[in-house]
Amino acid sequence: MIIEPSAIIREGISAIIESMKDSAQLSFADTVEEALKFGQTDLFKIVIVNPVTLNNSKKHLNNLLSLYNRTNVIGLNSNHYDRNLSDNFTDNIFITDKHETITQIISKHFNAAPPASNEIDNTLSEREIDVLKLLATGKSNKEIAEQLFISVHTVISHRKNISSKLGVKSTAALVIYAVANGLIDVDGFTE
Amino acid sequence: MGSKQEEIQKTIKMSKLLFSHPQLILVLERFGIKLGVREKTVEDICREYEISTKVFLMVVNLNVNTSYHYELNFDAQDIKQIVKYLTKSHSYFADEVFPEIIKNIHLMSEYSQKPEMQLVERFFNEYKNEVDQHFDYENNTVFPYILNLIDANAAENYSVIDYREHHDDIQEKLDDVKKLLIEHLPQKADNNLRRKILFALFDLDTDLQTHSKIENEILIPQVEQLEKQGQA
Numbered sequence: 444m445i446i447e448p449s450a451i452i453r454e455g456i457s458a459i460i461e462s463m464k465d466s467a468q469l470s471f472a473d474t475v476e477e478a479l480k481f482g483q484t485d486l487f488k489i490v491i492v493n494p495v496t497l498n499n500s501k502k503h504l505n506n507l508l509s510l511y512n513r514t515n516v517i518g519l520n521s522n523h524y525d526r527n528l529s530d531n532f533t534d535n536i537f538i539t540d541k542h543e544t545i546t547q548i549i550s551k552h553f554n555a556a557p558p559a560s561n562e563i564d565n566t567l568s569e570r571e572i573d574v575l576k577l578l579a580t581g582k583s584n585k586e587i588a589e590q591l592f593i594s595v596h597t598v599i600s601h602r603k604n605i606s607s608k609l610g611v612k613s614t615a616a617l618v619i620y621a622v623a624n625g626l627i628d629v630d631g632f633t634e
Numbered sequence: 635m636g637s638k639q640e641e642i643q644k645t646i647k648m649s650k651l652l653f654s655h656p657q658l659i660l661v662l663e664r665f666g667i668k669l670g671v672r673e674k675t676v677e678d679i680c681r682e683y684e685i686s687t688k689v690f691l692m693v694v695n696l697n698v699n700t701s702y703h704y705e706l707n708f709d710a711q712d713i714k715q716i717v718k719y720l721t722k723s724h725s726y727f728a729d730e731v732f733p734e735i736i737k738n739i740h741l742m743s744e745y746s747q748k749p750e751m752q753l754v755e756r757f758f759n760e761y762k763n764e765v766d767q768h769f770d771y772e773n774n775t776v777f778p779y780i781l782n783l784i785d786a787n788a789a790e791n792y793s794v795i796d797y798r799e800h801h802d803d804i805q806e807k808l809d810d811v812k813k814l815l816i817e818h819l820p821q822k823a824d825n826n827l828r829r830k831i832l833f834a835l836f837d838l839d840t841d842l843q844t845h846s847k848i849e850n851e852i853l854i855p856q857v858e859q860l861e862k863q864g865q866a
Contacts, residue, residue: 616810
């Protein structure tokens with residue numbers, strides 16, 4: 444199953460796959476929704492998906508991974524996406540990869556058993572914890588960016604990931620999480 | 635059992651309906667229907683209380699099946715009844731549900747002596763204030779506007795389209811509280827309090843979802859139609 448909206452890339456990857464020794468039957472979809480119309484998700488021996496179809500959303504990624512939890516899911520990266528998305532695939536193809544690199548990746552994961560389980564890791568990374576700590580003490584995105592020497596854009600992206608991992612969206616709820624987990628003292632919490 | 639997805643019809647006996655879906659007792663209360671319904675059917679009761687059968691069936695069906703498909707063909711009198719129903723629901727949330735949850739959260743916070751529980755209490759109180767403001771806005775601005783539009787056919791410099799924007803993240807904070815209490819905050823011995831709070835939150839959530847569905851998917855589009863007719 445290939446989930447890729449761009450015709451050029453789609454044709455390209457299928458030409459590469461067809462050049463392989465035991466080429467398989469390919470199915471195509473522009474979007475994840477379309478892919479699901481094929482019904483049974485365990486029909487496919489490999490799923491190659493362009494993260495662009497996930498709208499940069501961890502939630503969409505998690506949905507996809509749990510739907511195809513018995514298949515290896517490979518990223519097909521045509522652009523720079525949030526590393527958090529591509530890191531969760533079994534492997535990644537980049538459109539700048541050489542022909543043989545691509546065929547190697549595909550044959551390695553084709554029909555192979557998927558990793559023990561595509562269990563999604565919801566623990567916060569160290570950087571996310573740094574962001575959460577500052578957020579919980581009432582700092583603005585800009586202040587957090589300055590203090591951690593990262594861009595405001597990166598702060599926002601960390602924040603999104605924190606929310607999607609913890610399943611809470613409001614700042615107040617994130618503060619409560621931080622307090623309950625000893626990330627900040629109550630004294631450090633200012634109104 | 636298994637009749638859950640079946641559409642409720644006007645010929646069903648009211649008592650039978652309530653035995654299969656006891657949560658509808660609350661809906662009856664909001665319509666001002668008194669219990670002791672004897673052998674009467676839904677249609678009989680609606681006629682007796684001068685309630686539009688169409689409105690009643692839409693509300694009960696949506697309450698038992700959130701994906702229930704209804705026709706958007708309510709007339710001006712129906713819309714008035716929908717507004718009345720929604721106003722009653724607001725009072726129920728504000729006068730009964732929230733005070734009870736707030737009382738229990740306060741007890742839980744006192745009992746646990748944990749800073750995060752005090753923050754949960756504050757978070758919920760702030761959430762409640764937001765919801766109150768939202769309800770006040772509907773009760774004092776949106777609903778009078780709609781009633782005035784129907785009775786005086788007067789379209790002012792206001793439209794329900796403005797109202798749609800007001801109408802978003804009430805659900806989100808509720809989800810946050812549930813998530814915190816179920817997943818993130820270790821339970822000491824606040825035993826039955828947390829359970830009571832959670833049950834109340836889940837009930838409130840279900841009720842609010844149907845409530846906003848009626849507002850967003852029925853009331854607003856229907857009033858928009860009225861606005862257009864008024865301009866034509």
